[in-house]
Amino acid sequence: MTAPRTVSIFGATGSIGCSTLDLIGRDPDAYEVLALTAGCDVAKLAAAAITHNAKLAVVADARCYGDLKDVLAGTGIEAAAGEGALIEAALMGADWTMAAIVGLAGLAPTLAAVKQGRTVALANKEALVAAGDVMMAAVQESAATLLPVDSEHNAIFQCLDGGCIDRVRKITLTASGGPFRTKSLDEMRAVTPDQALKHPNWTMGRKITIDSATMMNKGLEYIEAHHLFPVGLDRLAILVHPQSVIHSMVEFVDCSTLAQLGSPDMRIPIANTLAWPDRMATPCQPLDLATIGKLEFEAPDEVRFPAIRLAREAIQRGGSAPAILNAANEVAVAAFLDGKVTFLDIAAIVEAVLDRSNVAPVRSLDDVKAADAAARAKAAQLAEGMTV
Secondary structure, three states: OOOOEEEEEEOOOOHHHHHHHHHHHOOHHHEEEEEEEEOOOHHHHHHHHHHOOOOEEEEOOHHHHHHHHHHHOOOOOEEEEOHHHHHHHHOOOOOEEEEOOOOHHHHHHHHHHHOOOOEEEEOOOHHHHOOHHHHHHHHHHHOOEEEEOOHHHHHHHHHHOOOOHHHEEEEEEEEOOOOOOOOOHHHHHOOOHHHHOOOOOOOOOHHHHHHHHHOHHHHHHHHHHHHHOOOOHHHEEEEEOOOOOEEEEEEEOOOOEEEEEOOOOOHHHHHHHHHOOOOOOOOOOOOOHHHHOOOOOEOOOOOOOOHHHHHHHHHHHOOOHHHHHHHHHHHHHHHHHOOOOOOOHHHHHHHHHHHHOOOOOOOOHHHHHHHHHHHHHHHHHHHHOOOO
């Protein structure tokens, strides 16, 4: 009998973490859960830890430690808190780690997990957007296996199927276009947070849903793809595909194109990384192309959705520019959700911060954190000066 695979999930209470636990729970004998982490959702984290018999539960917010310890008392599950505890959890050396902590908080534990030389399923965008050079250098040094969880990058990974990257002519990331794909700039000026949070295809967290509406999400994925699949920026493209059925495509030098198709359910790419190099059954809806009827495509409009251009310019500038872009966007999105700035102000703030920031080399996480902090301060100041 094969020994169960040890797994840890960083960001266990978010949508990706919950989907991962759903898959693991369907075959509990195949997995041994070492560590589960959350920000400060004690009730949800403790329930998951107890259900899946985790060895360790960690809250990033140290103020929540007492509550977590009390809830887990008598269960035999260890409780811990703080950034140091997150890193210690990563050092437990799970066979497979889901890196799904949202934001810069996920960088240090993700890097620590990579350095263990095992398999890391990457759902934390900031790991490659803000610290791509640092992260990929660690992957190479440790010989870790880095598997992309984002549906687009996982689709590319599946299309390549271990093939030679030098035989790739073009990689195309598909984008739904979000809820405002057909809206004019004048119409988008009046968009409310509630409207922006209604994605036509996917069910996601609030921040990533707004990023999809501005198409910044696709810009961030473009930066990620640059690091994961180094074919050169001239061979990376974005194509709007409203049905979200084709998740990405790879064209090879013989002009043959492979596309990965599937229902818009994140459990599909998660399952691909969890079972890799094998495949596992999922409860997801099978694809029914006859019911869908048609697949549409169009070029992205970078006038109405400048986030794509900003992301491309950031990766072209290199150094800390992508970290600056990411930090400014997080602040701008939060300000929009709080009703402090308009929908179109999000991209305007990001562009202004990029224009006013010094781009420096990034050699460590400290460099990333410094660029992030400076960009956040600039973005917050700009957001305060705007009126809705």
